[in-house]
Amino acid sequence: MPPESSTEEVANFFGSIGRIKLDKRTGLPRIWMYKDKMTGSNKGECTVTYDDVEAAKSAIDWFSGKDFRGNTIKVSMAERRAAGDWKCPNDDCGNVNFAWRHECNRCQTGRDGGPMRHDYGGRDRDRPY
Numbered sequence: 001m002p003p004e005s006s007t008e009e010v011a012n013f014f015g016s017i018g019r020i021k022l023d024k025r026t027g028l029p030r031i032w033m034y035k036d037k038m039t040g041s042n043k044g045e046c047t048v049t050y051d052d053v054e055a056a057k058s059a060i061d062w063f064s065g066k067d068f069r070g071n072t073i074k075v076s077m078a079e080r081r082a083a084g085d086w087k088c089p090n091d092d093c094g095n096v097n098f099a100w101r102h103e104c105n106r107c108q109t110g111r112d113g114g115p116m117r118h119d120y121g122g123r124d125r126d127r128p129y
């Protein structure tokens with residue numbers, strides 16, 4: 001997408017197919033715009049979090065190759081769907097868990113596959129990485 005795209009534009013565009021999850025704290029759509037660390041400007045990539053997985057799946061089919069402000073967009077299921085959510089390290093499982101979980105709610109593998117980490121709840125908890 002064009003780097004100058006605003007969150008509102010992205011919300012309107014991607015919100016046309018399903019409800020975008022709202023951030024409980026800010027009340028704004030859960031859209032993460034990736035910024036270039038050096039320049040601070042948008043990289044033209046973002047993560048959109050839908051209320052349900054089905055909407056996210058149809059968004060991939062629907063929006064892939066579509067035109068957004070003159071640019072062909074690429075859509076894929078992000079490994080990190082939402083800020084803080086984590087994907088089970090067990091490849092046979094692959095379940096995406098809520099940020100507050102310490103272990104997979106499907107197979108009980110510990111977060112990161114190793115000793116449980118308690119690295120959430122900090123100031124930077126909304127950062128996807």
Ligand SMILES: [Zn+2]
Pocket residue numbers: 088089090093094095104105106107108109
């Ligand atoms: Zn699992």
